[in-house]
Structures are given as C-alpha cells and as structure tokens.
Amino acid sequence: MTLPISLRTVRVLRYIMPLREGGSLPGLTEADDGFKYVVKFRGNGHGPKALIAELIGGEVARAMGLRVPELVFAELDEAFGRTEGDEEIQDLLQASQGLNLGLHFLPGAITFDPVVTNVDADLASRIVWLDAFLTNIDRTVRNTNLLMWRKELWLIDHGSCLYFHHSWSNWERHATGPFEPIKDHVLLPQATRLIEADAYCRSRLSSETLRAIVATIPDDWLRWDDAEGTLDELRAIYERFLIMRLERSAAFTTEAQDARQALV
Numbered sequence: 228m229t230l231p232i233s234l235r236t237v238r239v240l241r242y243i244m245p246l247r248e249g250g251s252l253p254g255l256t257e258a259d260d261g262f263k264y265v266v267k268f269r270g271n272g273h274g275p276k277a278l279i280a281e282l283i284g285g286e287v288a289r290a291m292g293l294r295v296p297e298l299v300f301a302e303l304d305e306a307f308g309r310t311e312g313d314e315e316i317q318d319l320l321q322a323s324q325g326l327n328l329g330l331h332f333l334p335g336a337i338t339f340d341p342v343v344t345n346v347d348a349d350l351a352s353r354i355v356w357l358d359a360f361l362t363n364i365d366r367t368v369r370n371t372n373l374l375m376w377r378k379e380l381w382l383i384d385h386g387s388c389l390y391f392h393h394s395w396s397n398w399e400r401h402a403t404g405p406f407e408p409i410k411d412h413v414l415l416p417q418a419t420r421l422i423e424a425d426a427y428c429r430s431r432l433s434s435e436t437l438r439a440i441v442a443t444i445p446d447d448w449l450r451w452d453d454a455e456g457t458l459d460e461l462r463a464i465y466e467r468f469l470i471m472r473l474e475r476s477a478a479f480t481t482e483a484q485d486a487r488q489a490l491v
Contacts, residue, residue, distance in 0.1 A: 232286060232439045236300040237329065239266065239307060245316055252319055255332060258301065264329030266301045267386060270322025275448035276393060277386040278328045283465065284361050284385025285330070286440045291357060291431045293350075294381045300445070301329035326445050330383060339373035339380065341413055346380060351417035352424035354382065359409045359479040360428070360472055361388040362401065367411045391468065395455070398464060402471040406479055410486040418487055425480040429473065437469040 237258035246253045246265060256266045269275045285295045308320025346354075354373075358366050365387035366372050372384040391401035409415065418424070441462050449458045456464075472479070 232443050234298055234300050234443060235260075236302060236326070237262075237264070238302045238304070239264075239327075239329075242308065242311060242316075242320065245313075252316070254316070256301070256329070258299075258329070263332035263334075264299060264301055265296075265332055265383075266327050266329045268303075268319055268323035268327050269325065269448065270319045273386070273393070274451065276451070279392070279444055279448055279465075280388040281328050281330075281384070281386045282444060283440055283469075284363065284388040285382075286443070287361060287432070287437070287469075288357055288382050288385070290436050290440070291353060291428050293353065293357065294379055296331040296333055296381060296383065299329045299331070301327045303327060325447060333374060333376040333381060336374040336376035336381065339371045339375050339413075341368065341371070344375060344380075346414055346417050348417055348419045349423065349427075350380065351414040352420040353428060354414050355409065355412050355418040355483055356421065356424040356428050356476075356480065357382075358388075358412060359406050359483050360476065361385065362390055362406050362408075362472075363388040364390060364408045366413055368413050371413045373413070389465075389468070392465075395464075398468055399471070402468045403475050403478075405482050407482075409479070409483050410489070412483075412486075415483070415487050416490055418483065421480050421484050421487070425476050429476060432473055434466075434470045434473070437473065438466050441465045441469070 237260050239256045239258050241257040243255040253265050253267050257263050267278055267281055269278055285298050288295045303324050305324055308317050311317040374381045391398045446458050449461045
C-alpha cells in the first residue's frame with residue numbers, strides 16, 4: 228500500500244540573492260529551520276503551474292530512486308520582501324505571499340558537465356526515461372539541470388515538465404503521443420539501457436504512487452484565473468495524464484531508443 232506523501236513546511240526568514248540563470252527568477256533563501264533553500268516563487272511568469280510541475284517532477288524522480296534535493300513548502304508572510312531594493316524582485320516576492328516551493332540548497336554543488344563526467348548507462352537511461360515520461364523539455368546540453376554534489380548526480384529544476392498544462396488543450400494527446408524533444412536530452416548518448424530502465428521505472432511507480440504525489444498539490448496552486456473545472460477535476464486530469472503515460476511507456480521508450488540510434 229502506498230503511504231501518503233507529506234512535505235515539510237518552512238517559513239522563509241531571509242532572501243539572500245536571486246538566481247538569475249533560472250527563467251522564473253528563483254532565489255536563495257534562509258528558513259526558520261536554519262537551512263537554506265532555493266525557492267521557486269508562485270509569482271513567477273508561469274504562476275503556480277511551474278511549482279506544480281516542480282513538485283510532481285521532483286517527487287516522481289524521488290519515487291524512482293533518483294537523487295533530488297528535499298522539496299518543502301516555503302511560506303512567505305505578508306510583509307516579506309517590502310524592504311528588497313530591486314523593484315523586480317520586490318514585485319515577485321509580494322506576488323508570492325503564501326505557499327511557495329523550496330529545494331534544499333546543496334552547498335558546493337557544481338553544474339554537471341557531460342564532457343567531464345561520464346554517467347553510468349543505467350542511471351542515464353533512467354533519467355532519460357523520467358524526462359520522456361514527464362515531457363520535460365529542459366535537460367539539454369545548454370541547460371542540464373543536473374548538479375554534481377559529493378561525487379553524486381542530483382536532479383534539479385523540473386518546472387518545465389508537463390507543458391500540456393499551460394494550455395490544457397488536447398491533454399490526452401500529450402499523454403499518449405510522442406515526445407520529440409527527447410532527441411536533445413543531454414544524457415541520451417549514454418542511455419544504452421532504455422528497455423531495462425522502462426522495466427525498472429515501471430516497477431517503482433504505480434497509479435497509487437502517482438495519485439499520492441498529485442494529492443500533495445496545495446489547493447491554492449490550483450486556483451487559476453483561467454481554470455476550467457473544480458480543484459478535484461484539475462487534480463484528476465494530472466492523475467489521468469500521468470497514469471495514461473505510464474501505461475504507454477513502451478511507446479516513448481522506443482521513441483527515445485530511435486532518437487539515440489540516430490545519434491550514432
């Protein structure tokens with residue numbers, strides 16, 4: 228039986244600096260538990276949908292046994308950010324009152340360089356499978372969203388996953404259809420064990436696990452101006468998307484294999 232997934236909630240006490248390499252302008256912060264977190268703010272240009280993608284992507288990766296920094300709900304109170312000198316950042320913080328999403332900061336981590344670091348075929352194949360499953364368009368040579376920390380590979384920044392939810396049109400087609408951007412995946416050349424990765428990843432995921440992950444989405448993140456449907460209906464679409472895609476994993480696994488063959 229799958230146990231419910233529970234994220235800790237921390238209160239952000241201090242905004243340290245922006246991380247401008249992220250398109251949504253995340254920031255390094257310090258929280259009331261004494262730890263530092265990279266916070267993705269709900270006031271970013273894509274709104275809470277980017278946080279939903281980050282939450283689902285990170286927790287799916289964790290369920291598969293991949294290394295992801297701890298995710299926490301990061302609460303910003305009403306007064307937070309009023310003294311920030313940068314007007315753009317002040318507006319972002321003021322628009323992000325309430326629950327945001329934080330990733331535990333990995334001090335001393337360095338950006339993964341595929342030229343310098345060779346990744347084991349099993350691990351590379353599982354990460355490629357993950358990103359094909361989640362339709363993650365943002366793990367390329369230009370932007371790997373991978374870190375080396377304590378000689379181990381860590382996955383970060385899943386905010387570009389599940390891109391169907393930015394329009395909600397034909398979400399069933401996205402769930403069952405191809406994912407052409409997998410050809411640009413930074414680890415595709417090393418992903419020589421995709422069939423084995425498919426069997427392994429399917430053994431780690433289940434419809435119950437995916438429902439438990441979707442259930443962690445805060446209600447407030449689902450209250451969009453353009454939302455068509457109740458909170459339960461929106462959650463149900465996320466669940467159905469993930470379950471349908473898992474059931475058809477053979478198709479995107481084969482697609483990734485074909486893309487890899489085209490490279491050699």
